[in-house]
Amino acid sequence: DSGVTQTPKHLITATGQRVTLRCSPRSGDLSVYWYQQSLDQGLQFLIQYYNGEERAKGNILERFSAQQFPDLHSELNLSSLELGDSALYFCASSVGRGGSGELFFGEGSRLTVL
């Protein structure tokens, strides 16, 4: 158990819909990262928040947005869903803004868009 909690674990929805994925980082971790794992794109970094502020951005679509709340949990919002958004979405956390060492990954939220 990494200590990172993601909900929901599985989600099935239709095209055009909007979903919210939630992540609670490990106790004491200030940084939260979102990754997308799909068959065609592999594992891709989406976005990072550090203590409530956006820190780094990757290949995140404009239809996607994220935020980190004062209690440090984070939400990834996916809107106007398309079939290609079906993927496993990971949240990870670390203590600081970066620095060496591991990221702790949650178990992922598997999104299926029908």
Place this chain on the structure above:
Amino acid sequence: AQKITQTQPGMFVQEKEAVTLDCTYDTSDPSYGLFWYKQPSSGEMIFLIYQGSYDQQNATEGRYSLNFQKARKSANLVISASQLGDSAMYFCAMSESGTSYGKLTFGQGTILTVHP
């Protein structure tokens, strides 16, 4: 731009044997980190080992060691005494300095199958 290459889509190893999973990287950044993660069929990402670009010695964590050859830009994972539970997808990843070490670039992965 950073790039991670894992040239072995699949590898097979006999139980109790050692296996090496290949990883090469490309970066112009003098400061970087290299990671290996394991993803079992259940889907979670499990951290295995980390190597910093300035670390003089190869990283080791139990049965895992990272064969870091900086001049060749390779960071191969060596698993000694393979176990059936080692069967999984293995990802090599790199972080960049500056903005965020947590912004990892992943390779495409290698599926390892351990035979009894």
